[in-house]
Every structure is written in C-alpha cells, then in structure tokens.
Amino acid sequence: MAKTIHIALVGNPNSGKSSLFNVLTGLNQKVGNFPGVTVDKKVGSCQLADGLNATIIDLPGTYSLYPRREDEWVAYRVLMQQDKEVVEPEMVVLIADASNLKRNLLFASQIIDLKIPVVVGLTMMDIARHKGIQIDVAELERELGVPVIPINPRKNKGIQPLKKAIEQTALELYKAPVRDFINNEALAPAAIGSVKELFPELSDYKAIHYLINHESFALHGHLQEKIESIEQVNNFNHTKTQAEEILQRYQRIGSILKQSVSEPSPLKKTLFTEKLDNxxxxxxxxxxxxxxxxxxxxxxxxxxxxxxxNIIDWGFGEISSWLGNVLPSGWFADLLINGIWAGLGGILVFIPQIMILFGLVTILEDTGYMARISFLTDKLMRKVGLNGKSVMPMISGFACAVPAIMSARNIENKKERLLTILVTPLMSCSARLPVYTILIGLVIPKTMFAGFLGLQGLVMMGLYLLGPIMSMFVSYIARFFINIKEKSFFILELPVYRAPRWKNVLITMVNKAKIFVFDAGKVIMVISLILWALSTYGPKEKMRSVAARYEQQIKQHPEQEAELNRLKNTELLQNSYAGLLGRSIEPVIQPLGYDWKIGIALITSFAAREVFVGTMATLYSVEGGDDADENTLMEKMNAAVRPDGTKVYSLATGISLMIFYAFAMQCMSTLAIVKRETRTWKWALIQLVYMTGLAYIMSLIAYQLLK
Incomplete structure (x- = not known):
C-alpha cells in the first residue's frame, strides 16, 4: 500500500513557488479558502516514487516567520502547527530565489530552526547567472545542513532530483540539523527553558515564537496564563529579541554567502529588466x-x-426550444426551462469572460508587468483610501464585477481590500451595455460634432467614466466609516520580466471558472428560481381570469393566436407577484420618471442587468433577439405614452434610467461573490443599500433637472 506524506510548500513571493506547485500537481489540485480567512488554500497531490505519494499544500508567500498580513499569518499558523483544519506537514519544501539569496536564506534559516525536515529548491539560477552570480551548491548544502536542489519549474528542470531528495528525506536519510542555525537559546535562556518545561517537544526557536505570539495560538487558558507569567518574570522583550535574532541570522548568512557564492562587481552593466523599467x-x-x-x-x-x-447563449436557446417542444406544457416544464435551465445559462454564460479575464491577468502577472501597474497607480489610489493593487480589480470590473472582485484577493490590507470590493461594482460592466445601447438609441439624437464626434458615442463614454469617478468619491467617504486599524504598507517587489507560462495560465483559468460555478453558482440558482416563481405565479383568481379571457379570444380569432399569446403573457406577468410588486413600487419610482413596466424591469433585471431588454420585449409584446426584433422593440418603446399622453421614454427618463443602471447593484452574481469573499452577508447588504440609494438620488436629480 502506498504511503502518503504531507508537505508544506513555502517561499518568498515571486520565488517560483506556484510554478513548482503546478508542475508537481498539474490539474490534481483543489482551491478553497483557509478557515476564517479569504486567502486561497491550494492543495494538490503527486507521486514522488513507487509506493510514495505526497499531498502538497501551497502556502501563501512570506518573507519571514514574523507575520504582518493575513496571508502571512496563514502560512505562519500552519508551520507552527496551530491550524487545526490543516494536516500538520511532515516536511517543508522551501523555494529560494538564487538571484536574491541573502533575503531568501533568512526565511530558510528560520524554518530550519523549527526542526521540521526541509528540502531547499533553488530557483532563478538562470537569472543569477545573468547577474554574474556563481553558487557552489554543494558548499551551500553543507553550510545549511539540508538538501539544496537547483530547479527550474518553468522549463521542468531539476524536478526529478527534487523528488528524489524529498523521498530520501521522507525515508529519514536526511534529517533536520541537530545544531541550530544560530544560538537561539542565548537570546532568552531562562524564558526559553521555562516554556520548554511546559512543552518539552519544542525547539529553542519555536519556544521563542510561543513567547512572542502565544495569544494567537490555540492554547488552553491556563497555558496562556503560564506563558504570560514567564514573560513577566523574565522581562522578556519581544522587539529586542526579534531584532537580535534577525541581526544574528544575517551575520551567519553573510559568512555562508562568502563561502559559497561569488558575486560580480556592482559596476556590472544594467540588466535587461532594469532597461525595460526605465x-x-x-x-x-x-x-x-x-x-x-x-x-x-x-x-x-x-x-x-x-x-x-454567443455560442453558449445560442446552445441554451436551442436546448430550451427543444425542451419546449418535447416536454408537455405545464408548471414542471416551465420550471425546468424558464427556472432551472435559464438560471444555469445565466451562470455558464459568464464563464468565457471569467476565464479570459483571469487568463489575461495571469499573463500580466507572469510577465512581471502587473507589479508595475500597481506601482504606477499607488499614489492616486492612496489618496482615496485604496492602494496600487486596487486598480486591476476596478479595471476588470468593466468586463464583469464577479471575477474582478475575486481578483481583489491579492490586496493584503483588509481595509483597502474591502473598499476595493465595495466600489468595484460601480464600474459599468458588459451586462449594462445592452441597456445603454437601447436607451441611447431611444433618447439621444444622432448629432455629430466636428464631423466625426457623435453625441451618442460621447454619452456612452460618459456613462463608462461615471464608474471610476464615483468609485473614487465613495471610497474616499467610506474609508472614514470602516473601522479596521490595520496599517497599510505598499511594499512591492518588482519581479524580472519573463515569458508567460501557458500551462500556468490554463490551470488558473480552469480553477477560477470552477470557483465561480460551484460557489457563486449555488446562490445564483436559488435566486433565479425565486425570480421565476415571482414572475410565473400570482393571485389565482386574477391569473385564471386573464388566461380564460385570452383563450376565449384565441378561439374567436385563431389567425391572431401568436399576437394574442404574447399579449396574454404580458398581462399574466403584469398580474404576477413580480408585476404586482412593480405596481406597488410605482409611487416610489415615479419621481424618477418611471412607470410600472420599468418597475418590473428593475425587479427582473436583478438576475442580470441585461434582462432589462428581454423584460421590455415581453412587456411590449414583441420578440427580442435579432436586429429587426430590436428595432420593433425600440419603435414600441418610442411610441409608449403615459395616461396623460406624454412620452414614457423622454430625454429626462432615458438619462435617469441610464444613470440608475450605471450605479445600482442589480446583479445577484455580484452579491453572491461579495458574500463569498467577505464571508458574511453584512457587506453584500451594505453594498446593495448604498448603491441603490446612490442610484436613486443621482437618477432623481437627473430627471428633475431635465424634465
């Protein structure tokens, strides 16, 4: 029977850790969240040798064992064996960047002193050579006391020797060094000795961390009190001990590098990366x-x-038609076609955007340009409470807010990440485009300026500019109300420019699509079914009366059956619970220039903003889809009048409605993903309330000024 070992994969950010994880596990990996946090937990499996398998957990990148950010705390708790939801690792594979060895060896030396078996994978050897750095790997291995294997995951080099070293470590042919990297006991001998009396299995260095961070560990109350007492009795100083430890480690690392590394003169010519950065x-x-x-x-x-x-949309439409012809008419067929199948289509149609967006973003990350985007925009973003890493989720929101909000995970500061999530849906996503298009066509004349600037195009551009402008304003205000006191440091390492790894791009695209379908998709399906029920059912007597009246008319005028059926569906919707809700909110939306039909569209388009056009098509008794049908819809909407004879879709109403759709949170997919990312409905509901209120106020101002 094959043995399985558990391995923690650790390293500094941008060291090549994720590349190695993808090479070792391929598609045999799962992505989830660590308990209580929104940091990705990636776990994969691979075969190391005959009879030996490995479960590998890819921990977030961190620079040392002194955590500051949420993702660093995740890695820290696992390494300190304080995360009860994660199986304790029996071994650590530590990835070190050969081109920046001094910084990477600090973390390596700390892991070694935890007395967990360690294998070091040395990446970026090609970059080190380009810098003129020569590393004596055998000497480095002797100095560290652990296996050191040069690898290049991007080119699949050194993977077999690394697997062999892991296998030999699992068989205890390599063991954790007996001697500490530095003399940890001398840092606080009495306090360390007292902690080890409580926990005899601890190494000296691990005992120091119990003294520094025991409040964050899952320890019984009496143990917490005893450690606190040890600190007081021995006057243990956290900051002084930590500073002395780091100083001693760098002194030892300096002597190791003198023995095993040869570096060129600092007058060496500028690297290609530095030239590009200029x-x-x-x-x-x-x-x-x-x-x-x-x-x-x-x-x-x-x-x-x-x-x-379009292919997905067409496929779902074709299958819907086929189901409509095959299934006997009735509530079950309606539920299956217009509830379940339509809801599923509403989920899957987003997948191409999600996969393509994350694929392109991964290419930007792989090439090293993403870090430059954050660097360039940080100054502007910081003025309104965000930081440079907020810009990509916000830009991504122009395509779809769902993957954009998911991509906000790389923002370490909790407050800035939350602000980014709260303002990203203000960007005009692609779902708003059909609404803008039909309303601009209805109320904006085809006036040209200077022979090439069209008024309609300028209005469209203005609608898209509203999002970034308002998001800056909202973030500036909201930062005063979010009581998170975490300090913000924009410390960013600029990686070297490289060619993208296409396998890594593909794996990321597949994983992000799976997260959306299986997590957010569950909530979307439930809300879709609720909306179907509200739109299908109403007070029985009213619904029966409408159906009976139209059946009688169809018998009398069979040649008008299609038209009468469309009119029947319109009136049934009008008398459904959704229709009654539309009429009930008419007094509230009337000051914005809307009638009850627009009220129904506002409700039904909560499933997806672009449903507005389909709802209007049903209400005005026309079929939607191709260009001719859309023209018919526009003609009907253009001819619509109020009881007093005035046009429904005047300039004031059209502008008001466009502004409402620009600012309102009318997307259950976005609400579902906000709930998932913040792990509470609190922020999703706050977002719904503030965006709806903002949309109402701005639309009210626009209508009252223009009417």
Missing part, C-alpha cells in the same frame, strides 16, 4: 503605456469573450 516606469511614458495596456485588456475581454458567450 521605459515602463517612466514618469510620462509609463502612464501612456499603462493606459494602452489596460485599453487592450479591456477590449480583448469583450472581443474574445463575445464568440464563446
């Missing part, structure tokens, strides 16, 4: 290049996703 981070050209990159990203998501989305 262009990409230029105070003027850098921003122009950034705008060009973001424009191409934004356009590519629309252009590339359009075809697969």
């Amino acid at each position: 262009i990409f981070l230029h105070r003027r050209w850098g921003y122009i290049i950034l705008l060009a990159v973001l424009f191409l990203l934004f356009q590519s998501v629309f252009w590339l996703a359009e075809y697969p989305m």
Whole structure:
C-alpha cells in the first residue's frame, strides 16, 4: 500500500513557488479558502516514487516567520502547527530565489530552526547567472545542513532530483540539523527553558515564537496564563529579541554567502529588466503605456469573450426550444426551462469572460508587468483610501464585477481590500451595455460634432467614466466609516520580466471558472428560481381570469393566436407577484420618471442587468433577439405614452434610467461573490443599500433637472 506524506510548500513571493506547485500537481489540485480567512488554500497531490505519494499544500508567500498580513499569518499558523483544519506537514519544501539569496536564506534559516525536515529548491539560477552570480551548491548544502536542489519549474528542470531528495528525506536519510542555525537559546535562556518545561517537544526557536505570539495560538487558558507569567518574570522583550535574532541570522548568512557564492562587481552593466523599467516606469511614458495596456485588456475581454458567450447563449436557446417542444406544457416544464435551465445559462454564460479575464491577468502577472501597474497607480489610489493593487480589480470590473472582485484577493490590507470590493461594482460592466445601447438609441439624437464626434458615442463614454469617478468619491467617504486599524504598507517587489507560462495560465483559468460555478453558482440558482416563481405565479383568481379571457379570444380569432399569446403573457406577468410588486413600487419610482413596466424591469433585471431588454420585449409584446426584433422593440418603446399622453421614454427618463443602471447593484452574481469573499452577508447588504440609494438620488436629480 502506498504511503502518503504531507508537505508544506513555502517561499518568498515571486520565488517560483506556484510554478513548482503546478508542475508537481498539474490539474490534481483543489482551491478553497483557509478557515476564517479569504486567502486561497491550494492543495494538490503527486507521486514522488513507487509506493510514495505526497499531498502538497501551497502556502501563501512570506518573507519571514514574523507575520504582518493575513496571508502571512496563514502560512505562519500552519508551520507552527496551530491550524487545526490543516494536516500538520511532515516536511517543508522551501523555494529560494538564487538571484536574491541573502533575503531568501533568512526565511530558510528560520524554518530550519523549527526542526521540521526541509528540502531547499533553488530557483532563478538562470537569472543569477545573468547577474554574474556563481553558487557552489554543494558548499551551500553543507553550510545549511539540508538538501539544496537547483530547479527550474518553468522549463521542468531539476524536478526529478527534487523528488528524489524529498523521498530520501521522507525515508529519514536526511534529517533536520541537530545544531541550530544560530544560538537561539542565548537570546532568552531562562524564558526559553521555562516554556520548554511546559512543552518539552519544542525547539529553542519555536519556544521563542510561543513567547512572542502565544495569544494567537490555540492554547488552553491556563497555558496562556503560564506563558504570560514567564514573560513577566523574565522581562522578556519581544522587539529586542526579534531584532537580535534577525541581526544574528544575517551575520551567519553573510559568512555562508562568502563561502559559497561569488558575486560580480556592482559596476556590472544594467540588466535587461532594469532597461525595460526605465521605459515602463517612466514618469510620462509609463502612464501612456499603462493606459494602452489596460485599453487592450479591456477590449480583448469583450472581443474574445463575445464568440464563446454567443455560442453558449445560442446552445441554451436551442436546448430550451427543444425542451419546449418535447416536454408537455405545464408548471414542471416551465420550471425546468424558464427556472432551472435559464438560471444555469445565466451562470455558464459568464464563464468565457471569467476565464479570459483571469487568463489575461495571469499573463500580466507572469510577465512581471502587473507589479508595475500597481506601482504606477499607488499614489492616486492612496489618496482615496485604496492602494496600487486596487486598480486591476476596478479595471476588470468593466468586463464583469464577479471575477474582478475575486481578483481583489491579492490586496493584503483588509481595509483597502474591502473598499476595493465595495466600489468595484460601480464600474459599468458588459451586462449594462445592452441597456445603454437601447436607451441611447431611444433618447439621444444622432448629432455629430466636428464631423466625426457623435453625441451618442460621447454619452456612452460618459456613462463608462461615471464608474471610476464615483468609485473614487465613495471610497474616499467610506474609508472614514470602516473601522479596521490595520496599517497599510505598499511594499512591492518588482519581479524580472519573463515569458508567460501557458500551462500556468490554463490551470488558473480552469480553477477560477470552477470557483465561480460551484460557489457563486449555488446562490445564483436559488435566486433565479425565486425570480421565476415571482414572475410565473400570482393571485389565482386574477391569473385564471386573464388566461380564460385570452383563450376565449384565441378561439374567436385563431389567425391572431401568436399576437394574442404574447399579449396574454404580458398581462399574466403584469398580474404576477413580480408585476404586482412593480405596481406597488410605482409611487416610489415615479419621481424618477418611471412607470410600472420599468418597475418590473428593475425587479427582473436583478438576475442580470441585461434582462432589462428581454423584460421590455415581453412587456411590449414583441420578440427580442435579432436586429429587426430590436428595432420593433425600440419603435414600441418610442411610441409608449403615459395616461396623460406624454412620452414614457423622454430625454429626462432615458438619462435617469441610464444613470440608475450605471450605479445600482442589480446583479445577484455580484452579491453572491461579495458574500463569498467577505464571508458574511453584512457587506453584500451594505453594498446593495448604498448603491441603490446612490442610484436613486443621482437618477432623481437627473430627471428633475431635465424634465
């Protein structure tokens, strides 16, 4: 029977850790959240040798065993064996960047002193060679006392020797060094001795961490009190001990590097990466290049996703028609086709955008440009309570808020991450485009300026600019109300420029699609079924009366059956619970220039904003879909009048409605993903309330000024 060992994969950010994880596990990995936090937990499996398998947990990147951010605390608790939801690792594979060995060896030395068996994978050897750095791997291995294996996961080099070293460590041919990397006991001998009396299994270095961070450990109350007492009796100083430890470690690392590493003169010519940064981070050209990159990203998501989305939409439509012809008419067929199947289509149609967006973002990350985007935009973002890492989720929100909010996970500061999540849905996503298009066509004249600037195009651009402007304003205000006192440090390592890893891009695209379908999809399906029920059922007497009246008319005028059926569906919707709700909110929305039909559209388009057009098509008794049908819909909407004879879709109403859709939270998918990412309905409901209130007030102002 094969033996399975549990391995923690650790390393500094940008050291090549995730690349190795993907090479070792391929698609045999699962992505979830660590308990209580929103940091990704990636667990995968692989075969190391005959009879030996490994379960590998990819821990968030961290620089040392002194955590500051949420993701660093995740890695810390697992390594300190304080995370009860994660199986204790029997071994650590530590990835170290050979081109920046001094910084990476600090973390390595701390892991070694925990007395957990360690294998070091040395990455970036090619970059080290380009820098003129020569490493004596055998000497480095002797100095550290653990196996050191040069690897290149991007090119699949060194993987077999690494697996062999892991196997030999699992068979205890390699063991944790007996001697500490530094003399940890001398840092606080009395306090360390007292802690080890309580926990005899601890190493000296681990005992220091019990003294420093025991409040964050899952220990019984009496043990917490005893450790606190040991600190007081021995005057244990956290800051002084930590500073002395780091100083001693760097002194020892310096002597090791003198023995095993040869570095070139600092006058060595500038690397290719530094030459590129002189262009990409230029105070003027850098921003122009950034705008060009973001424009191409934004356009590519629309252009590339359009075809697969149309295919999915067409496929669901064809199957819906087939089911309608095969199944006997009745409530079950209606539930299956218009409830379950339509809800499933509403989930799956988002997948191309999610996969393409995350694929493109992964390419930007892999090439090293994503870090430059954050660097360039940090100054502006910080003024309104965000930071440079907020810009990509916000830009991604122009395509779809769902993957954009998911991508906010790389923001370490809790307050800035929450602010980013709260304002990202203000970006005009692609689902708003059909609404803007039909309303602009209805109320904005085709006026041209200077022979090439169209008024309709300028209005469309203005609607898209409203999102970023309002998001800055909302973030600036909201930062005073979110009581999270975590300090914000924008410390960012600029990685070298590299070619993207296409396998890594594919794995990321698949995993992000799975997260959306299986997590957010559950909530979307439930709400879809609720909306179907509200739109299908109403007071029995009213619904029967409408159906009976139209059946009688169809018998009398069979040649008008199609038209009468459309009119019947319109009146049934009008008398359904959703329709009654539309009429009930008419007094509230009337000051915005809306009638009850628009009220129904506001309710039904909560499933997805673009449902507005379909709802209007039903209400005005026309079929939607192709261009001719859309023209018919526009003609009907253009001809719609109020009881007093005035046009429903005047300029004031059209502008008001466009502004409402620009600001309102009318997307259950977004609410579902906000709940998932914040792990509470609190922020999703706050978002719903503030965005609805903002949309109402701005629409009210627009209508009252223009009517």
